[in-house]
Amino acid sequence: MIVANAQSEVTYLEAISQALDEEMARDERVFLMGEDIGAYGGAFKITEGFMAKYGEWRVLDTPLAESGFVGAAIGAAMMGLRPVVEMQFADFISCAFDQITEVAAKNHYRWGAAVPMVIRAPFGGGVHGGPFHSECPEGWFFHSPGLKIVAPSTPYDAKGLLKAAIRDPNPVLYFEHKFLYRRIKATLPSEDYIVPIGKADVKRVGHDISLITYGAMVHLALEAAELLAQEHIDLEIVDLRTLIPLDKDTIYESVRKTSKAILLHEDNKTGGIGAEIAALIAEDCFDRLDGPVLRIAPPDTPVPFSTPLEEYFLPKVSDIVAAARKLAAY
């Protein structure tokens, strides 16, 4: 159990754990479901100590059956509870695809039943997880009306967005990047706060090129921005934070200022979120563009295991530098 302390820094993982703990303490309707989250504390130890504090019914270990327990969470949510489901790895969310897209996403639209639930999904590569423990499946759900999707990049956003997701009356998919779990730290406010769903955040103000991204790629972009600054290419980094509903205002404001845009994500390229945002920019900001909208994303392959393969697969700082140089020439 991680106790909130304004004096000390917390990791991204601890921020998630704090959000769960504080929401469970604040609202008795909130409960957790998932595989191995109880006595074991979860595969990544996000819920370590929770069962002792909240009991086995509010920290509910489930059978290995993602569709079954996501369906159960939907039922509990309709009865007025606030379930937070943990996917052990985001990859396993495919087993629950039907419940998420056909039941949770459509219930309110079809017959007015709200489904206030959260599915936490540890996603992303860079941890040598291979094809079944590294995926970025957010694109599958990005195309399903009725779901909200968030993907925080910092401990502050991780905590604030999870709290907002738990308080939201809709099904929210919360993609937490497992590469960031123990790699980044921040000092968080001691008072209760949320990060509103639907608001992007400019993580670096710049004037030459808008780099629009989310999740772990935000940190790659920040690193590239420092290198590019030495070449007098000034990147503005827009962290989407929420994928649905997309904060078009912040995206457009940035692109209209810089007149150049790069989309960066870890999900593979074809039919990805970058493609949608590139289309939006083309539709709504065309007369302000000075160059092509570029995308940086992995190739259309499964996420590979072996180190050189995964390194080749994932976007790199050098990819961003090359794209920025290309665009700066326009």
Place this chain on the structure above:
Amino acid sequence: MDLADVTRDIKQADLLQMYYYLRLTRALEDRITALYRQGRIVGGVYTSNGMEAIAVGYASALERDDVIAPFHRDMGAFLIRGFTPGEVLAHYLGKRTGPSKGKDGNVHMGDLKRGMIGFVSHLADNLPVATGIALAFKMRGERRVAFTGTGDGGTSRGDFHEAMNFAAVRKLPVVFFCNNNQYAYSTPQRLQMAIHDVADRAKAYGMPGEIVDGNDVAAVYLASRRAIAKARAGEGPTFLEFKTMRMHGHSEHDPAKYVPRELLEEWKKKDPILKIEQLFSRLGYGDDAYFHEIGERVKKEVEIGVEFAEQSPLPEGPEVLEGVFATESEVES
């Protein structure tokens, strides 16, 4: 059923009410089928013709604050929960006055306030949902029960098994049923599973499985009542196999030529309305004049419904954009 069992275990008034709902269900669905044939209803029409005793029986055995996640041949449950023929017909006609305001059609109706969960075409999807409803009841210490089911075909889906297993592990207050009408669209049971009785599936989850005559409303009612009482007492889930026969096609467009005529002839003699009328005659609960009187009453109710539905406005095109997301004030608490 034994006459003595019926008179001992079921109040006469309850049985009379079940008869009324059997007749109302039949009349309403026959009217829907007629409207479909006239081209006034578009889309699918899936009826409970010949299987009405299942929904009427189980829904009559539940308390008002219990929750039903129905199968798609459970019209009787909607009527018992207070859906009027007018609402149902407005829904079928895609009118704004229907429970989905035109967003969905045919049997896809739901209303949390009346404890009815909206049906999902992907069979067995609502079984895990019902286990979650039961989980909420158990977590809050409420003495409420969830009742849900699917068809013989639906029991092949993973969600059926995942729901049964989870409910049994956590001893949730839920009752599962199978409407075994022998065909999943055109697929007969023998190509669906290698067992004779779907009830056998319950053994795998450490749950009792019971075979019930699905055309006998009294039998359905009593079996459901026992399973519901057990669930309410905290003794866990039960699986009920209601054996019946689908007398129409999968949907009304389907002439179902793949079903042997002899099979239909055999089951026609077991029609649930015929069955209860025979029972009433033996018990002295009703005669032909009474049956005729109820027939006239439900016919009138259905015609009032048709008038309401036909006079109701259609939604305007832009209403398609409404309701994708919920607002905080709508959430059940």
